[in-house]
Amino acid sequence: MSKPPPGSRGEVGLFVTCLVDLMRPSIAFAALKLIEAAGYTPVVPNTQTCCGQPGHNAGDARSARALAQKLIAEFEAFPCIVAPSGSCAGMIRTHYPHLFDDDDAWRIRAEALAAKTFELTQFLADVAGVTEVPGDFVGAVTYHDSCAGLRELGVKRQPRALLDRMPGVEQRPLDECEECCGFGGLFSVKYPDISGAIAQRKCDNIRASGAGTVALGDLGCMMNIEGRLRRIGDEGTQVIHIAELLAGRLDPD
Structure with a gap:
């Protein structure tokens, strides 16, 4: 099968995740390779850190909201966000909107990001059609x-x-x-x-x-x-x- 040249299908924001960054960065490089092979240009915002899941799971809503706001601002301009982690992608897609049930402006931004966030294999199979x-x-x-x-x-x-x-x-x-x-x-x-x-x-x-x-x-x-x-x-x-x-x-x- 002939593949489109890298970048011809647009940019994709890659959320590396803090655990991958700290413990096994080779996973992130593998994700980059797969996204490029699918014909997209992966972009990794260098200010990204954590999705806020640990704080959310521990009941620390304040820190979870702060990290969610940071991530939303870093990634909302991309047409798609991909993470090599079902738990981090699940945090963004499933839980982010509920972090802002009392803040309509941020909830709308969270919902928009959630709708275009995918786990890596989900993106490759369902979006890119690899x-x-x-x-x-x-x-x-x-x-x-x-x-x-x-x-x-x-x-x-x-x-x-x-x-x-x-x-x-x-x-x-x-x-x-x-x-x-x-x-x-x-x-x-x-x-x-x-x-x-x-x-x-x-x-x-x-x-x-x-x-x-x-x-x-x-x-x-x-x-x-x-x-x-x-x-x-x-x-x-x-x-x-x-x-x-x-x-x-x-x-x-």
Whole structure:
């Protein structure tokens, strides 16, 4: 399939997310590669920080509103906003408007931003209509559905459809693929024993799938699952963000 040259389909604002920026920036570079391969020009506002989700989840409405206002101002000029995270995209799309129920002007701006915010695979499959991806991964892969992306955005079909575009990938079903990995942001801090038990069940199911690789769309889930696997002595199962799997090898600096 011939692709349009980069930029011919317009600009896209890429919200990197604070966790990706601090813990695994290679996910952001993979997202950039995928957006460019789809024919768009990704733009990364250099003042972006956090979407405000931690404060929102902790009941700190004041800090959540302040960060939401900052992000809205940074991204509202773009025709689309893309995030390699179902939880951050879900925060913007589902929760931002309700942060401003008492402020009509900001609520209208929040609603406008929410309507054009997409999780990465959602954007690639549903907006860009991608039929090819750059990655050349070969092997068996199982997929974990992150809670926020699944329940707040309906991201389920899209990552699997994109994996189907990779001839070397053999998709393996994952038992209880829609069940939480136990991270849940502050949940894992407040209830570590329960979180650990949930993570163990998730890891048992991943190992039982027979796939050597589990892909997913949220770095929080990724760190939680990978950490649990390594603590139980599993050094072989690869835990990879869907962006990195789809993008394949990144060009060296």
